[in-house]
Structures are given as structure tokens and as C-alpha cells.
Amino acid sequence: MTTNWIAIGHIDDIPLRGARCVKTPDGKIAVFRTAENEVFAIEDQCPHKGGPLSQGIVHGRAVTCPLHNFVISLESGRALGADEGEVRTIPVRNIDGQLSIAFEAAALVAAE
Amino acid sequence: MTNLGAQKLVIIGNGMAPGRMLEHLFEQAPGLYDVTIFNAEPRVNYDRIMLSPVLSGEKTFEDIIIHGDGWYIENNVTLYKGHRIVEINRQARTVTSDHGVTESYDKLVIATGSVPFIIPVPGKDLPGVITYRDLDDVDAMLLAAQSREKAIVIGGGLLGLEAAAGLALRGMDVTVLHVMPTLMERQLDPAAGYLLQKAVEERGIKVITKANTKRIIGTDRVEGIELDNGTIIPATLVVMAVGIRPNAGLAKDAGLAVNRGIVVDAGMQSSDGDILAVGECAEVDGMVYGLVAPLYEMARVAAAHLAGDTKPAFVHSDTPTKLKVTGINLFSLGDFADGDDREEIVLRDATAGIYKRVVIKDNRIIGTVLYGETSDGAWFNDLKKKGTDISAMRDTLIFGQSFQGGAPLDPMAAVAALPDDAEICGCNGICKGKITSTITAKGLTTLDGVRAHTKASASCGSCTGLVEQLMSLTLGDAYNPAAVTPMCTCTELGHDDVRRLIKAKGLKSIPAVMQELEWKTSCGCAKCRPALNYYLVCDWPDEYADDYQSRFINERVHANIQKDGTYSVVPRMWGGVTSAAELRAIADVVDKFEIPMVKVTGGQRIDLLGVEKEDLPAVWADLGKAGFVSGQAYAKGLRTVKTCVGSDWCRFGTQDSTGLGIRIEKFMWGSWTPAKLKLAVSGCPRNCAEATCKDIGVICVDSGFEIHFAGAAGLDIKGTDVLGLVKTEDEALEHIVALTQMYREQARYLERIYKWAKRIGHDEIRRQIMEDHDKRRAYYERFVFSQKFAQVDPWSERVSGKDKHEFKPMAAVGFHQAAE
Numbered sequence: 001m002t003t004n005w006i007a008i009g010h011i012d013d014i015p016l017r018g019a020r021c022v023k024t025p026d027g028k029i030a031v032f033r034t035a036e037n038e039v040f041a042i043e044d045q046c047p048h049k050g051g052p053l054s055q056g057i058v059h060g061r062a063v064t065c066p067l068h069n070f071v072i073s074l075e076s077g078r079a080l081g082a083d084e085g086e087v088r089t090i091p092v093r094n095i096d097g098q099l100s101i102a103f104e105a106a107a108l109v110a111a112e
Numbered sequence: 113m114t115n116l117g118a119q120k121l122v123i124i125g126n127g128m129a130p131g132r133m134l135e136h137l138f139e140q141a142p143g144l145y146d147v148t149i150f151n152a153e154p155r156v157n158y159d160r161i162m163l164s165p166v167l168s169g170e171k172t173f174e175d176i177i178i179h180g181d182g183w184y185i186e187n188n189v190t191l192y193k194g195h196r197i198v199e200i201n202r203q204a205r206t207v208t209s210d211h212g213v214t215e216s217y218d219k220l221v222i223a224t225g226s227v228p229f230i231i232p233v234p235g236k237d238l239p240g241v242i243t244y245r246d247l248d249d250v251d252a253m254l255l256a257a258q259s260r261e262k263a264i265v266i267g268g269g270l271l272g273l274e275a276a277a278g279l280a281l282r283g284m285d286v287t288v289l290h291v292m293p294t295l296m297e298r299q300l301d302p303a304a305g306y307l308l309q310k311a312v313e314e315r316g317i318k319v320i321t322k323a324n325t326k327r328i329i330g331t332d333r334v335e336g337i338e339l340d341n342g343t344i345i346p347a348t349l350v351v352m353a354v355g356i357r358p359n360a361g362l363a364k365d366a367g368l369a370v371n372r373g374i375v376v377d378a379g380m381q382s383s384d385g386d387i388l389a390v391g392e393c394a395e396v397d398g399m400v401y402g403l404v405a406p407l408y409e410m411a412r413v414a415a416a417h418l419a420g421d422t423k424p425a426f427v428h429s430d431t432p433t434k435l436k437v438t439g440i441n442l443f444s445l446g447d448f449a450d451g452d453d454r455e456e457i458v459l460r461d462a463t464a465g466i467y468k469r470v471v472i473k474d475n476r477i478i479g480t481v482l483y484g485e486t487s488d489g490a491w492f493n494d495l496k497k498k499g500t501d502i503s504a505m506r507d508t509l510i511f512g513q514s515f516q517g518g519a520p521l522d523p524m525a526a527v528a529a530l531p532d533d534a535e536i537c538g539c540n541g542i543c544k545g546k547i548t549s550t551i552t553a554k555g556l557t558t559l560d561g562v563r564a565h566t567k568a569s570a571s572c573g574s575c576t577g578l579v580e581q582l583m584s585l586t587l588g589d590a591y592n593p594a595a596v597t598p599m600c601t602c603t604e605l606g607h608d609d610v611r612r613l614i615k616a617k618g619l620k621s622i623p624a625v626m627q628e629l630e631w632k633t634s635c636g637c638a639k640c641r642p643a644l645n646y647y648l649v650c651d652w653p654d655e656y657a658d659d660y661q662s663r664f665i666n667e668r669v670h671a672n673i674q675k676d677g678t679y680s681v682v683p684r685m686w687g688g689v690t691s692a693a694e695l696r697a698i699a700d701v702v703d704k705f706e707i708p709m710v711k712v713t714g715g716q717r718i719d720l721l722g723v724e725k726e727d728l729p730a731v732w733a734d735l736g737k738a739g740f741v742s743g744q745a746y747a748k749g750l751r752t753v754k755t756c757v758g759s760d761w762c763r764f765g766t767q768d769s770t771g772l773g774i775r776i777e778k779f780m781w782g783s784w785t786p787a788k789l790k791l792a793v794s795g796c797p798r799n800c801a802e803a804t805c806k807d808i809g810v811i812c813v814d815s816g817f818e819i820h821f822a823g824a825a826g827l828d829i830k831g832t833d834v835l836g837l838v839k840t841e842d843e844a845l846e847h848i849v850a851l852t853q854m855y856r857e858q859a860r861y862l863e864r865i866y867k868w869a870k871r872i873g874h875d876e877i878r879r880q881i882m883e884d885h886d887k888r889r890a891y892y893e894r895f896v897f898s899q900k901f902a903q904v905d906p907w908s909e910r911v912s913g914k915d916k917h918e919f920k921p922m923a924a925v926g927f928h929q930a931a932e
Contacts, residue, residue, distance in 0.1 A: 015661055016661065020922035023921050049675070059633070090179055
């Protein structure tokens with residue numbers, strides 16, 4: 001099981017306080033850019049009812065799901081406040097604005 | 113949504129007792145039952161005690177709703193409105209309604225309440241003779257009151273006097289007939305009854321005591337009443353308010369034990385182990401009840417038993433009575449008949465109109481009547497309940513609590529001195545300790561919060577002052593009665609303050625607002641950012657740069673997100689009018705993009721559901737070629753203007769309603785508003801466009817255009833109110849636009865027109881829009897200015913490449929034919 005860093009694009013491709021999607025055979029990954037220019041990647045599927053988190057409003061280091069307002073931490077993937085649930089986080093590397101995500105082929109196969 | 117494994121609970125009746133029972137049940141045993149309610153009244157659960165303020169005009173029906181439609185949805189309760197149960201089949205364990213719906217039950221609760229007693233005199237069935245029991249009766253009285261003619265109320269008890277006062281306030285000439293020598297003789301002694309009669313008469317209401325009705329006169333409808341002594345009193349409305357009796361017929365037919373009411377044990381269990389009864393229809397230990405406090409106690413006991421806790425038992429207790437006629441203060445409790453073994457202490461102050469009487473037996477209070485000054489009611493109630501020996505304070509007892517021990521005459525001190533178990537809210541049986549401990553435990557700072565958590569002052573509201581005093585005592589300076597609810601956890605400021613400060617300080621960006629108003633978070637949250645973005649768009653249409661990242665996804669991508677992450681697309685159809693070419697273009701788009709569902713909306717247009725986000729720009733491009741623009745079906749903004757066909761086609765149409773609707777829609781499309789805005793124009797009062805449940809509606813009449821506003825047909829249902837009548841289309845447009853702009857500038861984000869209007873007052877809105885011509889013109893012009901920047905079709909912008917990143921994935925990885 002090896003970690004491959006796969007390039008996904010430049011940080012400027014993502015709007016500030018916004019997100020873009022990366023498609024994988026295992027489903028979509030949402031890549032977020034916060035107001036402070038930090039980048040996070042999490043599974044694009046709310047633990048509540050599967051809502052697309054990439055479409056939510058980004059505030060601080062969190063995103064609010066567009067379907068039912070679960071607030072998910074971008075750092076831990078966990079639901080904040082009174083709600084419970086967790087999504088997978090994916091490591092992101094940012095070298096001079098060039099973004100890559102850690103892509104574990106073995107983990108992907110296992111997940112399928 | 114059915115809850116597998118849950119037992120089926122069916123409730124017959126949807127009044128205050130079963131409503132309260134369900135609140136307790138959902139708290140104690142959520143999910144234990146699938147609940148179905150059959151309500152003979154075609155509406156939700158409301159506060160029946162408050163019908164009198166609705167009759168007098170001091171409250172509206174919406175004010176007294178206990179559970180709105182949303183509550184039933186949230187709690188998964190099936191409510192059949194307007195279904196009267198006609199049969200209980202105990203063998204099959206089913207009930208059947210008059211509309212033929214049959215439902216089976218594991219547990220059945222009968223809460224059929226009571227029926228008004230009709231005195232059996234000739235003429236009792238004439239039109240114009242009504243009872244006073246539910247909202248339909250109030251509506252009937254209000255309708256009759258429009259005539260400003262004569263009304264007779266039979267019955268000088270609590271209900272009759274409240275009805276009489278309400279009808280008098282509505283402009284009717286009212287006479288009260290009471291069979292006993294003094295009013296409210298069951299609650300008041302003759303002296304207090306006399307004072308009450310004087311106060312009632314001062315309101316212009318005639319009172320005739322010892323009045324026996326012989327017959328009701330009239331041929332096609334009621335014309336008057338003849339008394340036993342031959343007196344004839346003319347009237348066009350007769351209200352019978354002579355008492356109620358338990359409505360137990362259904363239970364009797366089903367073979368349950370019925371005496372005066374449905375016989376139940378202290379656990380609310382009837383003679384059938386799976387059937388309970390609560391409320392006015394139930395008889396416990398030989399007693400039936402009509403005041404809310406014991407009914408709520410029944411509800412609490414029944415809920416516990418349904419939840420599996422069989423310990424709680426119903427215990428009888430006296431309930432204080434209060435009359436809800438504004439300006440008449442009256443308190444009555446317990447037994448106050450004269451007797452050899454009883455003593456009484458009486459205080460009279462004729463000038464101030466005060467009468468107080470305490471009845472004592474064995475040095476303990478057994479009854480109290482207070483008239484004119486009732487603030488010591490809670491204290492007397494407490495002394496009576498505890499059986500306190502009053503011999504030590506006998507000489508000063510009647511002067512009240514503040515006089516004891518030389519305490520200062522300060523109402524706060526009086527409340528502070530009450531013991532923890534003193535009852536504050538009689539309707540709900542809530543004592544002082546429960547209120548203060550809940551305030552502390554839950555960190556409550558608002559009256560609404562206290563009402564939500566404890567129910568204190570949430571029914572008749574007469575103890576609101578006491579509850580507020582308790583809040584001041586418990587919270588000290590932290591309690592500010594005018595306290596505002598903050599916008600969200602990022603700020604202490606409420607919406608109104610934020611809106612005011614944005615204008616006053618000239619704040620023109622979200623970071624500026626957050627900096628100047630000392631936001632507690634760095635970049636807000638999903639609650640405050642969309643609100644701030646709207647306020648800034650509204651207040652600075654030419655200067656503010658819309659912050660798309662602060663918009664909800666629907667407004668960012670100009671389509672409606674669906675549960676599976678696909679989108680729905682609704683093109684605008686002006687006034688609901690379309691053409692063969694438009695329909696053909698829609699059909700082609702559906703085929704080309706394999707759109708799975710096409711649906712006609714309630715707003716007279718067509719919804720294309722299940723469009724992939726990546727396809728949106730291409731779908732819009734094809735629709736755009738046929739002349740379609742965005743229908744903004746996703747926007748907190750102008751949605752649709754529904755129309756009927758009007759004078760062009762309809763034989764009843766009085767004006768060109770279709771033309772006016774299209775004109776309004778073309779004028780107002782693209783505008784952002786605090787919440788969605790739906791309009792309609794009907795060509796005649798038959799109202800085929802359903803304009804009277806819209807945010808703004810127009811009913812065309814021969815003499816012009818009647819403008820309506822503040823309707824609702826969603827979680828809440830509310831008919832519109834009339835704003836005013838104007839003569840021309842131009843005026844109609846100007847008034848509607850001005851009203852919209854006033855709403856845009858003043859409402860809180862996500863607040864629909866009807867909620868905003870209720871908050872600031874319909875009369876104020878009428879004054880500004882109908883009467884103040886300069887103000888109306890200024891609103892109109894500000895709207896027109898703002899439209900210069902708002903009327904850009906978002907779809908064609910995006911077809912031309914705007915926000916391209918929104919519609920494309922950033923990358924695709926891990927596939928064999930990976931992009932990189």
C-alpha cells in the first residue's frame with residue numbers, strides 16, 4: 001500500500017471560501033479553500049444524508065451541508081455542534097499553489 | 113414515514129388536552145408510537161381559552177395556534193382535519209371517520225371534549241342561534257357583528273360574559289340574559305357579582321338577571337327572544353353560553369362505561385384496558401372538568417401511562433378562575449359559600465371598585481374572591497393549597513402578602529417572597545421553583561424561551577407579568593424584556609440592529625460589517641453570511657459586489673439542488689403563459705439531456721428535474737435560444753406572478769388580469785427579497801389565481817384593483833389582508849412595488865411578508881403605502897433604481913462563461929483514462 005501524490009490543479013482554481021470536486025472511481029472528493037488560503041480535502045458526501053458538501057457554504061475551517069445544514073469540520077471530517085457523524089479526510093499537499101492529494105490505490109480497492 | 117415496530121396510537125379529538133399529552137409523550141418516549149389524530153374541526157390544535165381575545169380583536173387566530181401544521185410534520189403525526197369519528201369497533205380495534213377512513217389502533221385515546229348545552233326552547237334551531245365553543249362559532253359571531261345590530265347572549269357565566277364583551281367591542285348592541293340573580297354565581301359571591309354587573313354595564317352591555325327564556329322568536333331566522341314574564345327583546349344573533357356537557361356519546365355507543373362523562377380511573381384508563389380518555393369528556397372520581405389546569409394534569413398522567421409509567425395518578429385540585437375581559441380583574445378560588453362553621457374577612461373600597469373576601473374554616477383559607485385588585489391571588493392560592501394556619505396574620509391577611517411582616521409594597525419583593533412551590537401558572541400548574549430552576553439550568557434569557565421550556569404563561573397568558581418578574585429576579589440585569597435574539601452565534605446583535613447599523617455606518621462589504629460590528633468569528637457562518645449578503649445587496653445596489661460564496665448553493669448556481677445532488681431547472685413563463693414554440697424547446701431539451709422528470713409547478717410553469725450540475729450551462733444555452741430566462745425558482749427573490757385568464761377570455765373577468773400579471777413580473781423579476789416572494793392576480797373575486805393566500809395578491813373588481821398582502825400557504829396557512837383599492841393598473845403596479853421595497857428594506861432575512869407584517873403592524877404598512885404618497889413614491893423609486901443592477905439573466909451570463917469553475921470538476925483521478 002503506497003501513498004501516491006496525485007496532482008489535481010492549482011489553488012487559484014478554487015474560489016476563496018469555496019470548493020471544487022475531484023472525481024475518483026470511489027466517488028467525489030471535495031477540495032476546499034478557506035478564507036485563510038488553507039486547503040482541505042474530504043469525501044464529498046455528508047454523513048447525514050449524503051449531501052454534496054462541496055456545494056455548501058465555507059466558513060472558518062468548516063462547511064455547512066446544503067441539504068440539511070450539518071456543519072462538518074474540514075480538518076477532522078467530524079460533524080460539529082449537536083450532530084453526529086464523520087467523513088473521510090484526504091491529505092492534501094500544497095507546493096507553491098500546486099495541489100496534490102494522497103491517493104491510496106489499495107485503500108480505494110478495499111473500499112469498493 | 114412509518115416507524116417499524118412502533119405501536120399505533122389513535123387519538124379522537126385534537127384539542128388542548130391531547131395536544132399537551134402528545135408533547136409529554138414525545139418527550140418521554142419518542143418513537144414509541146405511530147400517532148394518528150382525527151379532528152372533527154378542520155384545523156390544527158389551538159388555544160381554546162384565547163378565543164375570547166380573538167372575538168374581541170385583541171388577538172388573531174395565528175396568535176393562538178399551539179401546534180402549527182409544521183409540528184405534525186416534524187413529529188410524524190398523521191392529522192385528519194375535519195374527520196369526525198362515527199364508530200369505535202373494540203373487537204376489531206378500529207375507528208372509522210365520517211369520510212370513511214378506518215384506522216386500527218393498539219391504544220386509543222378519546223378526547224372528544226364537550227358539547228355546548230342548548231336550552232330546549234322553541235326556536236332553538238333557527239338560523240342566527242349559535243353556541244360559543246370553537247373558531248367556527250367565533251367566525252359566525254364576527255360575521256353577524258358586521259351588521260352592528262342587536263345580539264343576545266344567554267348565560268352570564270365566564271364564557272357568556274366574554275362573548276358579550278367581544279361582541280360589544282365589535283360594535284353590536286348586546287344584552288346578557290342570566291337565569292340566576294347575580295352574574296357568575298358559581299365563581300363569585302353576590303357582592304362581587306354585583307360589582308361585575310356594574311363593570312359589564314359600563315361597557316354598554318345590558319344585563320337582565322333572573323331572566324328565563326320562554327322561546328326564541330323568528331320565522332326564517334332569529335328575530336328576538338321572549339322571556340317568561342312576557343318581555344320581548346329583539347335580536348338578530350343569539351349566543352347560547354349556558355354551559356357544557358361531556359361529549360361521551362361515541363364512547364357510550366362503543367359500550368364503554370359512561371356516567372356524566374367517560375368513566376376513567378386515576379390513570380385515565382376507561383373500562384377498556386386499551387382505551388384512555390382525557391379532557392372535558394372524561395369523568396374521574398365522579399368529577400368532570402372544564403378549566404384547562406386539571407385537563408393538562410390529565411394529559412400528563414395519560415402520557416406517562418402510554419409511555420409505560422403507571423405511577424402518576426390524577427388528583428383533584430381547585431383551580432382559580434379568571435375572566436378574560438380587558439379591564440376587569442377578577443379572581444375566584446375554592447369554596448366561598450356562607451356556613452356556620454366558616455368565617456370571612458371582607459375588604460371593600462367602593463371608590464376604587466375593590467372587593468376582597470377570604471373564607472376561613474379552622475384557621476385555614478378555603479375560598480377567595482378578589483375583584484378589582486387581584487395581584488395577591490397567587491399568594492392566597494398558595495396559603496389555601498398548603499393549608500397554612502393563618503391565625504397569626506389574621507388581622508392583616510386581607511391586605512395581602514406585601515402587608516405581612518411590614519415588607520415594602522414592592523411587587524418584586526412580593527414575588528421574591530413567594531415560596532418555591534407557589535403556583536405561578538394556573539393553566540399549566542407550574543410553580544415558582546420550576547420556573548427559576550429551568551431559567552438557570554437552561555440559561556434562558558427570553559420570555560419565549562421560558563414559555564417553550566416550562567409552558568408557564570404559554571396558555572391564557574395572564575401570569576406573564578409574574579413570570580417576567582421571576583426572570584428579573586433570577587437573572588438580575590441580564591434580563592432585558594426587550595432583549596433581541598442574536599442573528600447567530602457569531603454576534604450578539606439581532607437582525608434589526610445589523611440592518612440599522614449597515615445603513616447608519618455606511619458599511620458596504622461583509623468584512624466591513626464583521627469588523628465594525630465586532631463579529632466573534634473570522635468569517636461568519638452559513639446563517640449570517642447569506643443574511644448579510646442580502647442586506648448589502650438591498651441597501652447598496654450600485655456599490656456592493658455580491659459575494660457569491662456567501663450565497664446558498666441554489667443562488668450560486670441558479671438552480672435548485674435536489675436530495676441526490678442533481679438540480680432542477682425552471683424557466684420563466686411570464687404570468688404562466690406559454691406557446692407551442694416554448695413547449696417544443698422544452699421537449700427538445702428534455703430529450704437531449706435525458707432529463708428524468710418534467711413537472712408542472714404550483715406557480716404555473718414547468719420544472720425539469722434531475723439535471724446533472726455539469727449539464728446546467730448547456731441546458732440553459734438551449735433554453736435561452738428559445739427565449740427563456742431563469743425563473744429564479746431557487747431565489748429568495750421574486751418567484752412567480754400567477755394569473756387567471758381575465759377579461760380577455762373569461763365571461764366573469766373584470767380586468768386584464770393576465771396582462772397585469774405579466775406586467776408586474778416583467779417589472780419585478782430579478783429582484784432579491786428577504787424570503788421568496790410569490791404574487792398572483794385574479795380577474796374577479798372568484799379568485800381562480802388564488803391571490804388571497806399569496807405574499808402579495810391582486811383581486812380585480814369593476815371599480816379597479818384590490819391589493820392584498822401577507823398571505824401564506826405553506827407550513828402556515830393564512831388568508832391575505834386588504835392593503836387597499838386602487839383605480840388603475842399603473843397605480844396597482846406602483847403600490848405593489850412600493851410594498852415590496854418596504855418589505856425588502858425592513859424585513860429580516862428569511863422572514864416572509866406575513867411574518868414581517870405581523871411584527872410591524874398591518875396598519876403601519878397601510879399608512880405608509882396607501883396614505884403617505886411621498887413615502888410610497890420614494891420606495892417605488894428605490895426599487896426601480898435597484899432593478900437596474902438586478903435585472904440581468906443569470907443563465908445567459910453563465911452560458912457566456914461566468915463562474916465556469918462551478919460547473920466543472922477540478923480534476924478526475926484514479927481512472928484508467930485519468931486526465932492527468
